[in-house]
Amino acid sequence: MPTRRETLLGGGALAASTLLTGTSGCAQTNGFTTLLPVPPLIDARSQGGAIRLVAQEGRHEFMAGRPAATLGYSGPILGPTLRMRRGEEVRFEIENRMDATTTVHWHGLLIPSDRDGAPHDPIAPGETWRKVLPIAQAETTAWYHPHPHRDTARQVYFGLAGLVLIEDGTGAQLGLPRTYGVDDLPLILQDRLFDATGDLIYPDGPMTVMQGARGNTITANGAVAPVARVPAGLVRLRLLNGSNARNLDLRFADGRTFHVIASDGGYLATSVAMTRILIAPSERFEILVDFSDGRAAHLETGPDPVAPMMGMMMGGMGRAQSPAAPIMKFAPDDRRPSMTTAVPPTLVDMPPLPPIDPLGRRRFVLNDMGMMMGGMMGGGRAGAALGINGQAFDMDRIDAEIALGSSEVWDIETGAMAHPFHVHGVHFSVISLDGAPPPVHLQGWKDTVLVARSAEILIHFTQVAPRAHPFMFHCHILEHEDAGMMGQYVCG
Numbered sequence: 281m282p283t284r285r286e287t288l289l290g291g292g293a294l295a296a297s298t299l300l301t302g303t304s305g306c307a308q309t310n311g312f313t314t315l316l317p318v319p320p321l322i323d324a325r326s327q328g329g330a331i332r333l334v335a336q337e338g339r340h341e342f343m344a345g346r347p348a349a350t351l352g353y354s355g356p357i358l359g360p361t362l363r364m365r366r367g368e369e370v371r372f373e374i375e376n377r378m379d380a381t382t383t384v385h386w387h388g389l390l391i392p393s394d395r396d397g398a399p400h401d402p403i404a405p406g407e408t409w410r411k412v413l414p415i416a417q418a419e420t421t422a423w424y425h426p427h428p429h430r431d432t433a434r435q436v437y438f439g440l441a442g443l444v445l446i447e448d449g450t451g452a453q454l455g456l457p458r459t460y461g462v463d464d465l466p467l468i469l470q471d472r473l474f475d476a477t478g479d480l481i482y483p484d485g486p487m488t489v490m491q492g493a494r495g496n497t498i499t500a501n502g503a504v505a506p507v508a509r510v511p512a513g514l515v516r517l518r519l520l521n522g523s524n525a526r527n528l529d530l531r532f533a534d535g536r537t538f539h540v541i542a543s544d545g546g547y548l549a550t551s552v553a554m555t556r557i558l559i560a561p562s563e564r565f566e567i568l569v570d571f572s573d574g575r576a577a578h579l580e581t582g583p584d585p586v587a588p589m590m591g592m593m594m595g596g597m598g599r600a601q602s603p604a605a606p607i608m609k610f611a612p613d614d615r616r617p618s619m620t621t622a623v624p625p626t627l628v629d630m631p632p633l634p635p636i637d638p639l640g641r642r643r644f645v646l647n648d649m650g651m652m653m654g655g656m657m658g659g660g661r662a663g664a665a666l667g668i669n670g671q672a673f674d675m676d677r678i679d680a681e682i683a684l685g686s687s688e689v690w691d692i693e694t695g696a697m698a699h700p701f702h703v704h705g706v707h708f709s710v711i712s713l714d715g716a717p718p719p720v721h722l723q724g725w726k727d728t729v730l731v732a733r734s735a736e737i738l739i740h741f742t743q744v745a746p747r748a749h750p751f752m753f754h755c756h757i758l759e760h761e762d763a764g765m766m767g768q769y770v771c772g
């Protein structure tokens with residue numbers, strides 16, 4: 281594992297030379313021979329309600345024969361998928377065997393803040409963190425990742441992330457595909473930058489702080505251009521954009537329709553037929569794809585449609601790298617029985633939104649490049665002006681005090697670029713995006729929303745957060761978060 285300093289020096293130089301020689305596009309995509317790795321599934325129930333993870337350094341071959349220094353949970357890269365059921369109390373213990381302080385944040389779990397794993401719960405090297413997760417939310421796909429003060433981006437980039445499947449029986453009732461690793465596939469999608477030896481390059485430096493770390497190769501569950509053998513029928517994909525900054529504009533090369541059934545906080549009211557879906561960092565969508573025609577299908581992403589225009593602003597230097605890219609192949613196998621054939625049109629009841637007028641309102645302006653450009657021209661440190669409402673994150677400052685059980689509308693505004701805005705400890709409804717109602721697939725429960733210019737979100741606060749353990753709200757471009765585009769609220 282490179283030290284932080286080596287990464288800063290060596291990685292920065294390599295990243296710069298990659299930009300100069302113009303090796304954009306995908307490193308290795310004519311393969312589609314590596315089988316899609318599927319993270320092992322750990323069921324809390326079969327472990328007697330206990331889950332143990334070890335955050336550790338490792339080596340992983342993103343490309344065959346070319347090992348990279350990585351980080352992982354109980355393995356060299358990523359982490360096991362954790363299955364938990366509504367009503368369970370899951371005891372966890374997480375040991376930190378790395379040489380850097382970490383935390384483990386349960387992104388999307390509705391749990392009290394003292395076990396949310398935010399920067400206030402550091403796990404020092406050699407230490408173990410033990411707490412209990414009371415699972416009391418609807419069926420959904422959530423995830424876990426590090427959240428240490430100012431070191432989140434690097435730790436996630438080198439491999440720390442895993443999925444959490446919350447179950448309450450709804451998917452079974454609806455007859456959805458649910459055989460893990462067969463017709464129910466987790467897909468952690470992340471863009472990465474590699475050097476010629478197959479090692480990861482973390483593109484550090486002021487440009488990275490401004491636009492977020494962006495790679496030219498998309499990995500799926502830690503593999504470059506893999507193939508998944510799937511039943512020739514309906515397959516469920518649990519999509520997570522685990523990238524530090526890049527938005528993915530997913531579609532199949534043959535333009536086939538898929539059905540979106542769930543977003544961050546659980547099932548949608550109705551399934552939504554789509555041919556393209558934009559996923560911002562930390563968002564999850566579950567989709568059903570029909571492979572019953574037996575034809576191979578390629579999943580790909582278009583260019584990031586809301587990538588920052590830094591290339592233009594900075595006179596051609598350091599344009600954000602986010603070309604269109606193939607991701608993986610699905611090879612249907614008609615000897616495998618397809619277990620599910622029909623997409624359920626209606627899924628779950630969504631409660632009507634409470635009347636908005638009587639609710640409290642708050643406004644959060646995400647300060648980005650507009651301020652940063654000014655700061656740089658004024659000789660300031662790049663990134664110093666990243667913040668919210670004019671202030672950079674401060675662990676000792678509470679930015680909002682919220683009454684437990686209340687609902688509020690938060691107005692989120694951006695500056696020069698789009699930001700994925702995330703709130704801990706809640707699921708929310710998107711009321712508007714840039715002044716218009718959100719599209720149907722964004723009308724379910726969310727914990728992250730991509731804000732181009734403005735968004736109104738309606739939040740109901742159900743989890744306790746005392747002063748010693750405030751909940752975070754922040755941009756999920758991890759470099760922005762680390763640089764200060766984060767605030768904290770207490771709730772009681």
Ligand code: C2O
Binds near residue numbers: 385427704754
């Ligand atoms: Cu997934 Cu505070 O983050």
Ligand code: CU
Binds near residue numbers: 703
């Ligand atoms: Cu979170």
Ligand code: CU
Binds near residue numbers: 755756760761765
């Ligand atoms: Cu941001």
